[in-house]
Amino acid sequence: MNHVMPDHVVPLRVYLLVFIALIILTAITVQVAYIDLGLLNTPIAIIIASIKASLVVLYFMHVRYSEKLILLVVFVSIFTLILLFGFALSDYLTRYWIMLPIR
Numbered sequence: 001m002n003h004v005m006p007d008h009v010v011p012l013r014v015y016l017l018v019f020i021a022l023i024i025l026t027a028i029t030v031q032v033a034y035i036d037l038g039l040l041n042t043p044i045a046i047i048i049a050s051i052k053a054s055l056v057v058l059y060f061m062h063v064r065y066s067e068k069l070i071l072l073v074v075f076v077s078i079f080t081l082i083l084l085f086g087f088a089l090s091d092y093l094t095r096y097w098i099m100l101p102i103r
Contacts, residue, residue, distance in 0.1 A: 008065040018059045025052050 029048050033049055037044065058064040 010059070010062070010065070014059065016056050022055060066098055 008099060025048055029045060032041070032044055032048070035041075057074065
């Protein structure tokens with residue numbers, strides 16, 4: 001039988017470091033949630049969540065060591081998601097620019 005050898009073997013140490021980073025970022029998210037930063041609460045939470053999602057995708061889903069086509073698919077899907085959020089947010093933010101008179 002032919003056994004297919006993996007292209008890249010990630011050491012256990014890397015997984016543990018990523019896991020510790022995810023735990024630390026979760027603790028930071030919880031601590032920031034209790035601090036009143038006004039309008040900055042949501043952007044900071046989104047930035048921390050994006051960093052955590054990036055770590056999960058890169059290491060636990062093995063995208064960091066995958067082929068270029070997989071990386072392209074991931075980046076295109078992230079760009080599409082940003083466009084989707086951007087269009088939804090632009091609709092939400094401009095909804096009351098034109099106030100119709102109430103009859």
